[in-house]
Amino acid sequence: MNALEVRRLSVRFPTRLVPALKEVSCGLERGETVVLAGRSGSGKSTLLHTALGYIPEGVPAEVDGEILLGGVPASPGLARRGRRLGLVQQDPEAGLCTLRVRDEVAFGPENLGLSRREIAARVERALSATGLAPLAERATWSLSGGEKQRTALAAALALEPEVLLLDEPTAHLDPQGAQDLLYVLSGQVTDGRGVLLAEHRLGPLQSLRPRVVRLDVDEPIREEFFNTCPAPSGAAAVDARDLRFSYPGGNELLGGLSFAVAPGEVLGVVGPNGSGKSTLLRLLAGLTAPERGTVRVGGRDPAALRPTERRGLVGMVTQMPHHQLFAPTVAQEFSLDEVSADAMDRWLERAQLQALSAEHPLRLSIGERRRLTMALALAGRPRVLLLDEPFIGQDRENAAWVARRISEASRMGVAVVLVSHRLPLLARLAHRVLFLGRRTHLGPTDEVFGELRREGQQVFTPEFWEEQW
Amino acid sequence: MVVRLRARERVVWSVERAQRTTFHPLAKFALLCAHAAAVLSAPGLAAKGALALIPLVIGGKRLARRRAFRAAVTFGGFLFVLQAVVVSGSTVAALGPLTVTAEGLRMGGEMALRFLGVLGGSLLFVATTRPEEFASALSESRLPYRYTYVLVLALRFLPLFRNEYLRVREAQRMRGLRLRPWRLASHVKWTVLPVLASALTRAEGVALAMQARGFGALRRRTTLTETPWTLKDSLIMGLTCLVLALVGWFASGGAAWWP
Numbered sequence: 001m002n003a004l005e006v007r008r009l010s011v012r013f014p015t016r017l018v019p020a021l022k023e024v025s026c027g028l029e030r031g032e033t034v035v036l037a038g039r040s041g042s043g044k045s046t047l048l049h050t051a052l053g054y055i056p057e058g059v060p061a062e063v064d065g066e067i068l069l070g071g072v073p074a075s076p077g078l079a080r081r082g083r084r085l086g087l088v089q090q091d092p093e094a095g096l097c098t099l100r101v102r103d104e105v106a107f108g109p110e111n112l113g114l115s116r117r118e119i120a121a122r123v124e125r126a127l128s129a130t131g132l133a134p135l136a137e138r139a140t141w142s143l144s145g146g147e148k149q150r151t152a153l154a155a156a157l158a159l160e161p162e163v164l165l166l167d168e169p170t171a172h173l174d175p176q177g178a179q180d181l182l183y184v185l186s187g188q189v190t191d192g193r194g195v196l197l198a199e200h201r202l203g204p205l206q207s208l209r210p211r212v213v214r215l216d217v218d219e220p221i222r223e224e225f226f227n228t229c230p231a232p233s234g235a236a237a238v239d240a241r242d243l244r245f246s247y248p249g250g251n252e253l254l255g256g257l258s259f260a261v262a263p264g265e266v267l268g269v270v271g272p273n274g275s276g277k278s279t280l281l282r283l284l285a286g287l288t289a290p291e292r293g294t295v296r297v298g299g300r301d302p303a304a305l306r307p308t309e310r311r312g313l314v315g316m317v318t319q320m321p322h323h324q325l326f327a328p329t330v331a332q333e334f335s336l337d338e339v340s341a342d343a344m345d346r347w348l349e350r351a352q353l354q355a356l357s358a359e360h361p362l363r364l365s366i367g368e369r370r371r372l373t374m375a376l377a378l379a380g381r382p383r384v385l386l387l388d389e390p391f392i393g394q395d396r397e398n399a400a401w402v403a404r405r406i407s408e409a410s411r412m413g414v415a416v417v418l419v420s421h422r423l424p425l426l427a428r429l430a431h432r433v434l435f436l437g438r439r440t441h442l443g444p445t446d447e448v449f450g451e452l453r454r455e456g457q458q459v460f461t462p463e464f465w466e467e468q469w
Numbered sequence: 470m471v472v473r474l475r476a477r478e479r480v481v482w483s484v485e486r487a488q489r490t491t492f493h494p495l496a497k498f499a500l501l502c503a504h505a506a507a508v509l510s511a512p513g514l515a516a517k518g519a520l521a522l523i524p525l526v527i528g529g530k531r532l533a534r535r536r537a538f539r540a541a542v543t544f545g546g547f548l549f550v551l552q553a554v555v556v557s558g559s560t561v562a563a564l565g566p567l568t569v570t571a572e573g574l575r576m577g578g579e580m581a582l583r584f585l586g587v588l589g590g591s592l593l594f595v596a597t598t599r600p601e602e603f604a605s606a607l608s609e610s611r612l613p614y615r616y617t618y619v620l621v622l623a624l625r626f627l628p629l630f631r632n633e634y635l636r637v638r639e640a641q642r643m644r645g646l647r648l649r650p651w652r653l654a655s656h657v658k659w660t661v662l663p664v665l666a667s668a669l670t671r672a673e674g675v676a677l678a679m680q681a682r683g684f685g686a687l688r689r690r691t692t693l694t695e696t697p698w699t700l701k702d703s704l705i706m707g708l709t710c711l712v713l714a715l716v717g718w719f720a721s722g723g724a725a726w727w728p
Contacts, residue, residue: 054677079686087681094674097684099625103601106693111683119693141628152678159682287639307645316643322667323633324640326659337644362666376644 001071002027003194004051004085004163009065011046011055020046023065026213028163033185033195033208038215039395040367044198045090047215048165051196052085053078070162083112086156090168090393092145095152101143102127102136104151108159126158130184144273146177153184163194170204171393174273174421175459182207200395203424203466236260237384237415238267238284242293245279253279256293259434259442263383266406266416268430268445270423270460275436277419278319281386284417285316298383311337315377316386321369325361330372333361339379347375351401367398374405384415391422403429427462435460494598494606496702496709501594503712508586510720514578521586524593532593541588545581552577600624605692614690622675626668633667634660 005027012019021043028034036044049055056063057078067074069084089095098104105126109119127133130150135143143151149169156164164185170178186208189195199205202212238261246252253276261267269277282288283295286302295302298313305313318324327333330353334344348354351371356364361372370390377385387406391399399422406429410416420426426433433448435441437457441448449461458464508520525532532538554564558572600621607617637660641648648655679685 049677052681054681058677058680077686078680079683082681082683085681087678089674089678091671091674093629094671095678097625097675097679097682098601098621100599100601103693107679107684108682110690110692111686113687113689113691116691116693116695119691123693140625155678155682282639285643287642307642307647310643311645314643316640318636318640320636320667322663322670323636324644326641326644326646326663336646 001029002068003030003070004028004196005066005068005071006047006051007066007068009047009050009067010063011043011050012062014060014062020061021050021215024215028194028196030162030194031189031192033189033197033205033210035202035205035210035212036196036198036215037200037202037212039200039397040393041365042215042395044215045167048087048167048196048198051081052087052165053081079111082108082161083159084162086159086161086164088149088152088156088164088166088169090171092148092152092172095155096140096148099140101132101138101140101151101154104140105132105136105154105158108155112159122158122160126154129157129187130154131180144177146173146180146273149173149177149181150184153181157188161193163196164188166195166197168199168393169197170199170201174271175423175465176272178204178421179459200399201422201465235262236296237263237265237298238417239296240284240293241295243280243283243290243295244292245276245283245288245290252291254290254436255440257434257436257440258293261384261415261417263413263415264410265432266410266418266430268426268433269417269419269436270421270426270433270448271436277436278388280436281316281388281417281419284384285314285386286310311380311382313382314384314386315380315382317370317373317377317388317390319389319392321366321373322362324373324376325369328360329358330361330364331357333372333376334379337376337380339376343379347379351375366393367395370394370398371401374402378405378409382414384417385409387416387418387420389420390418391420391425399425423460423462423465491597491701492705493696493698493702494603495610496698496705497594497598498603499709500705500712501590503709503716504590505587506716507712508583508590510716514575514582517579517582517586521582521589524586524589528589528593528596531596532589535592535596538589538592541585541592545585548584549577549581552580599694601692602694602696605694606696608690608692609696615685618684625675626672629671630664630668633664633671637663637667 007025008023009021009025010019010023011021024043024047026034036047038044046055049059050063051067053074053076055061057076069081074081096104098107102123105123106119109122114122127136130153132147132150132154135147140148140151149172153164153169166185169181173181182204185195189208195208197205197210202210240260241258243254243257244252245254257280259267269280271277279288283290284297284302286295286297286305289303300313302310302314325333327336330348331344334347339347345354348357351374353368353372353375356368361369364372374390385406390402394402403425406416406418418426418430427445427449430445432443433441433445435448435452437460439455441451443451452458452460504520504523508517511517511520553569553573554567556570556573556576558570560568561571561574562569604614604617604621608614641659646659648659
């Protein structure tokens with residue numbers, strides 16, 4: 001008997017013409033892992049949220065079809081279903097409701113009105129299962145991304161659900177954090193819990209031996225898209241020397257790092273969360289001044305550039321596209337950057353956003369927003385492009401689009417610094433790799449990954465995460 | 470395995486009990502309110518000074534080391550200096566074009582002590598009370614937990630909003646957007662709306678996480694942390710009543726406040 005089953009499930013949102021899900025049927029047994037695969041907008045999250053009851057209870061929609069839990073129709077109500085289906089969301093921040101790890105894990109059982117002794121027992125079991133017992137008294141805001149996601153998982157486990165629903169749980173995690181989460185999940189599967197995941201990438205999930213349910217057909221990425229220019233040389237577009245930085249009360253980052261990036265070169269930056277990758281990009285952009293050391297971009301100190309000068313020299317794409325979008329329409333985003341009408345039309349066409357030029361940028365899908373921020377960064381014709389996790393939350397099609405723009409920029413002589421946890425993609429694009437960890441490595445891509453392999457840090461090598469479709 | 474788990478549970482219980490603060494959060498809150506009323510209504514510098522010192526004496530280094538307390542002392546000093554040179558009256562000293570008056574010194578001193586007394590008490594309360602503990606105590610006192618939990622959520626979102634704000638400002642700098650501090654409409658358009666949009670997305674995620682874990686489904690919820698009312702708390706409430714009665718009596722002209 002299936003622990004969770006959906007039969008001929010259709011979901012239509014009032015604001016959309018096309019149904020988000022159309023007569024989808026799938027089931028999941030206890031001790032089984034099922035992955036919902038498909039491109040952005042194919043309905044993966046919609047299916048999870050509908051199974052949980054959040055749609056239509058929290059988000060109005062027309063829902064047809066049946067949802068069965070343990071072979072019987074699921075009773076309506078998000079709270080009732082939440083006892084049997086534990087949810088872990090994509091954004092590690094979104095799953096946390098309290099200020100301390102132990103309180104977070106206790107939150108669900110407290111809402112169920114359980115006895116204090118039962119709550120304590122469940123909290124203890126969930127903390128042990130996720131390896132979080134040593135962090136039980138830590139403030140939730142002080143946790144790393146991986147720790148936050150494990151806390152969200154522990155909070156779901158404390159409800160002792162029959163099935164775990166996970167919406168791209170590794171999207172924001174570094175390779176080690178993702179690996180730790182998957183290890184915990186494999187333990188849950190062994191213990192007989194069903195696991196239903198929405199995920200773009202199947203490669204990292206191979207250890208869970210999942211059954212794949214495709215919600216649409218996704219074309220494989222062709223490697224020729226990623227040909228960058230031959231290993232370039234010449235005067236450095238980016239020159240960083242003896243960089244050191246620390247946040248108040250934090251450890252020193254970067255440890256006297258020195259490197260240069262030539263025009264047309266793609267430098268991949270890899271490392272665990274908190275190793276200073278995003279800080280490095282902020283230093284290169286001139287948004288933060290280093291404690292020690294110097295940064296030169298195009299021969300100039302980026303921190304001393306006037307805003308308009310910086311825009312012409314450095315383009316930056318941040319992790320969350322919505323942080324970079326300010327104007328009331330897509331077209332006005334280009335006007336804001338003083339991009340000519342011709343150039344705007346060209347970029348809108350390339351980003352497949354022509355039909356959406358009058359839309360509010362925050363109404364776009366996450367893939368469309370990413371294409372827009374990439375287009376805005378490149379339309380300014382920068383000499384240096386700084387990219388902070390541009391593939392987060394992107395399906396294969398959008399990830400390929402972003403990768404193509406990076407390779408084009410490289411061929412046009414733009415120096416690119418690319419921070420990404422999507423190691424197979426990064427390995428195909430980068431001429432050299434900078435690994436920020438306990439030991440720093442800098443060198444040609446193959447050599448750095450070879451060194452990490454020899455050090456036993458396979459989790460930071462592309463083979464470990466190679467996407468197998 | 471069962472025996473080991475039970476042993477662990479006992480450890481958890483002892484940890485939870487050890488973490489309980491000395492007094493019930495509601496008793497502390499009542500005393501905080503009474504102290505604030507006394508500080509605000511006490512006439513004269515000496516009375517205000519004595520009352521403002523109480524939180525510092527109780528909190529000691531724990532309070533003095535807090536960045537917020539140091540900021541409060543700085544701001545209190547600023548208020549004192551400002552009043553001393555702005556309020557007109559009999560001149561005590563002249564510093565270039567500025568004159569320090571006796572009335573200014575008295576008013577500045579009173580204002581600074583009022584500020585430090587109320588803020589010091591509040592900071593001591595915050596330093597000794599976990600928000601979840603306070604929210605649980607409010608719920609136990611029959612207030613609907615949906616409302617009392619707002620306090621925890623507010624504190625949960627503060628660092629998040631700050632972070633979102635910083636990211637948006639950085640993105641503005643990268644795109645060459647320069648906002649003049651006095652152009653409020655520009656700030657609303659270019660900063661407040663993006664931060665709000667981002668915050669609403671986050672809030673939606675948190676709301677989903679809370680509902681999916683049964684928040685609001687039952688009329689009453691239980692708590693992991695125990696907050697029992699003890700004799701000490703009754704004594705604190707007695708002290709609170711006494712302070713409030715004295716404040717009321719003196720405020721209605723019962724007697725002079727200070728010898």
